[in-house]
Amino acid sequence: MRYNVLVMDDHLALYKTMLLIRRFEERMLSEFTTGKLVGTTHAYIGQEADSTGIFSVTDPEDVVFSNHRCHGHFLAYGGEPYRLAAELMGRTSGLVGGRGGSQHIHWRNFYSNGIQGGIVPVATGMALAEKIRSTGKIALVFIGDGTLGEGALYEGLNIAALWKLPLLFILEDNRYAQTTPVEKGVAGSMSGRFAAFGIPVWERETTDVLDIRTAADETVRSVRSGSGPACLILHTHRFSAHSKGDDSRTPEELARIRLFDPLTIHGARLTSEDCSRAEFEVASIINDAFFRADADTFPVLGNQVIRQTGKDDS
Amino acid sequence: MPTVLDSLNHALHHALELDERVYLLGEDILDPYGGAFKVTRGLSTKFPERVLTTPISEAGIVGVATGMALRGLRPVAEIMFGDFVTLIADQLVNHASKFRWMYNDLVRVPMVVRAPMGGRRGYGPTHSQSLEKMFLGVPGLKVVAPNVLGDPGELLAAAIADDDPVLFVEHKQLYTRPLAEEGKGDLIDFRVERTGGAYPAFTLQPADRARLTIACYGYNFETARTAALDLLMEHEVYVEIVLFSQLSPFNLEPLFSSLARTRKLLTVEEGTLSLGWGAEMAACAVERMDGLRVRRVAALDLPIATAKSLEDAILPSVKDIVNAALSLV
Numbered sequence: 001m002r003y004n005v006l007v008m009d010d011h012l013a014l015y016k017t018m019l020l021i022r023r024f025e026e027r028m029l030s031e032f033t034t035g036k037l038v039g040t041t042h043a044y045i046g047q048e049a050d051s052t053g054i055f056s057v058t059d060p061e062d063v064v065f066s067n068h069r070c071h072g073h074f075l076a077y078g079g080e081p082y083r084l085a086a087e088l089m090g091r092t093s094g095l096v097g098g099r100g101g102s103q104h105i106h107w108r109n110f111y112s113n114g115i116q117g118g119i120v121p122v123a124t125g126m127a128l129a130e131k132i133r134s135t136g137k138i139a140l141v142f143i144g145d146g147t148l149g150e151g152a153l154y155e156g157l158n159i160a161a162l163w164k165l166p167l168l169f170i171l172e173d174n175r176y177a178q179t180t181p182v183e184k185g186v187a188g189s190m191s192g193r194f195a196a197f198g199i200p201v202w203e204r205e206t207t208d209v210l211d212i213r214t215a216a217d218e219t220v221r222s223v224r225s226g227s228g229p230a231c232l233i234l235h236t237h238r239f240s241a242h243s244k245g246d247d248s249r250t251p252e253e254l255a256r257i258r259l260f261d262p263l264t265i266h267g268a269r270l271t272s273e274d275c276s277r278a279e280f281e282v283a284s285i286i287n288d289a290f291f292r293a294d295a296d297t298f299p300v301l302g303n304q305v306i307r308q309t310g311k312d313d314s
Numbered sequence: 315m316p317t318v319l320d321s322l323n324h325a326l327h328h329a330l331e332l333d334e335r336v337y338l339l340g341e342d343i344l345d346p347y348g349g350a351f352k353v354t355r356g357l358s359t360k361f362p363e364r365v366l367t368t369p370i371s372e373a374g375i376v377g378v379a380t381g382m383a384l385r386g387l388r389p390v391a392e393i394m395f396g397d398f399v400t401l402i403a404d405q406l407v408n409h410a411s412k413f414r415w416m417y418n419d420l421v422r423v424p425m426v427v428r429a430p431m432g433g434r435r436g437y438g439p440t441h442s443q444s445l446e447k448m449f450l451g452v453p454g455l456k457v458v459a460p461n462v463l464g465d466p467g468e469l470l471a472a473a474i475a476d477d478d479p480v481l482f483v484e485h486k487q488l489y490t491r492p493l494a495e496e497g498k499g500d501l502i503d504f505r506v507e508r509t510g511g512a513y514p515a516f517t518l519q520p521a522d523r524a525r526l527t528i529a530c531y532g533y534n535f536e537t538a539r540t541a542a543l544d545l546l547m548e549h550e551v552y553v554e555i556v557l558f559s560q561l562s563p564f565n566l567e568p569l570f571s572s573l574a575r576t577r578k579l580l581t582v583e584e585g586t587l588s589l590g591w592g593a594e595m596a597a598c599a600v601e602r603m604d605g606l607r608v609r610r611v612a613a614l615d616l617p618i619a620t621a622k623s624l625e626d627a628i629l630p631s632v633k634d635i636v637n638a639a640l641s642l643v
Contacts, residue, residue: 063385096418106417115408121377122409128378129385155374162369
């Protein structure tokens with residue numbers, strides 16, 4: 001089955017998806033201190049409205065290429081929290097058997113890789129393949145403000161525009177590339193970069209999931225119409241550190257951006273009973289995910305490829 | 315005899331005919347130009363929908379090919395000059411070659427990247443190199459090089475049929491060379507043994523007992539063969555040649571079999587000497603067998619100059635091979 005498939009008009013479902021991402025990421029960060037997680041990770045906390053809004057208007061069969069900060073994309077896409085938790089914990093039952101970890105996951109038509117920019121030409125080729133095979137699917141690729149510094153991005157933009165490919169560029173500008181603020185990393189205009197290639201841009205400065213969903217719906221329709229690639233620029237806020245502890249922002253700034261919490265903004269549209277029930281349900285899903293994952297085996301090198309149920313759990 | 319170019323061109327025609335999932339991508343590959351080295355000539359006329367000319371974007375080309383391969387197509391990308399593989403390094407190393415393993419074998423990346431390498435044409439420092447050594451030993455990536463003895467078209471067809479990414483290294487000097495046949499021409503005195511599967515190795519044994527083994531691939535089979543004849547005619551030294559088609563990952567059993575007879579190894583390559591293919595061959599050989607003697611012939615550790623006198627001095631010559639061989643026996 002797919003998890004958290006959203007109904008367009010279901011405000012509660014949007015809230016629950018955002019809450020699932022938030023609580024999953026919080027739990028994940030806390031498990032580093034218990035030693036159940038090692039290595040590094042990049043939390044999506046603060047940006048939940050982006051992927052939640054976008055995946056509420058895409059088709060389940062669309063192709064997604066995500067980046068290092070992929071958990072929020074994956075959960076909004078409909079991915080299973082348990083398989084993701086198991087992957088983060090390096091277990092056999094993980095999405096890719098523990099080989100990929102936080103940044104390198106694959107499930108159904110969802111792919112992620114931890115290389116900035118380089119994923120864009122790959123996503124461009126995926127869009128080309130879908131166009132060639134007339135599947136009606138579109139490809140989505142998630143980039144950030146930091147990605148704008150990478151050359152491979154512009155090769156992908158050029159080719160996608162030249163060949164009118166069904167590719168949606170989603171630029172999540174969380175205003176920092178690791179610790180480098182946009183002012184020190186990005187010259188000129190973000191939207192102008194896409195406009196220069198003749199790619200239409202939808203640009204929103206919001207963390208309201210409904211606004212994002214509306215803009216995403218327009219961009220997805222544009223791409224699906226066959227008129228070529230489109231771009232959705234979402235100016236947002238990352239509440240947590242780039243990865244785990246590397247945050248050089250001031251406490252004042254961190255407090256200020258918390259005012260843009262997408263859960264607070266959208267939660268105001270719901271009853272407190274609904275919010276409480278959502279908390280309860282999400283807590284149960286996440287407890288179950290981490291509890292089950294923790295009981296699973298560690299992969300052993302040399303065992304024949306561990307082909308878990310990723311392909312056929314529908 | 316058809317040339318290497320004919321063979322490769324024919325193989326691409328055949329691959330496009332045979333399998334509608336095959337697509338070609340590259341710079342200036344459309345007719346009437348047909349590619350910088352004409353390997354793709356005629357293809358865009360016959361298959362206009364499946365031969366895609368691209369902007370000058372090598373990373374873009376290989377990235378797009380990778381995405382196509384992940385989604386069920388079988389792209390063949392041309393990098394106009396092999397020197398430009400530096401521009402596709404991230405796409406090959408961090409994307410195409412990683413995906414299958416990193417995604418726990420759930421995906422395949424059936425993609426070929428063709429790259430004309432090599433010098434001896436006076437093209438200078440950035441259009442003459444043999445950079446394949448930078449991609450040897452990359453997990454998940456096969457590096458394959460045609461030669462005149464194995465059928466180059468057959469080798470390319472095997473690469474296209476491969477479920478994993480293949481970097482297909484074509485030495486520019488080979489394009490106009492006719493294919494060689496066992497028992498004919500300058501191969502008349504060699505017995506040829508083919509081993510391995512789709513990317514075979516060839517062991518050439520002379521009539522009499524050989525005193526050393528030359529290991530080579532691609533174009534340097536030409537120089538090695540010439541040197542072998544010179545060694546026989548001028549110095550009465552018989553040599554065995556082990557000619558590889560697959561450079562990485564490798565199966566060195568044919569080399570070990572030959573070395574069991576000769577105990578002396580001479581490697582020949584056109585990449586720079588230090589930390590190269592020959593160094594790895596030599597290391598593997600001495601790890602396997604005691605008491606071997608080894609020499610490497612390769613390009614000097616310099617950029618390749620444009621002036622012919624300098625280029626000739628920098629790249630490995632027949633004379634270099636003969637001298638190294640004589641120092642071993």
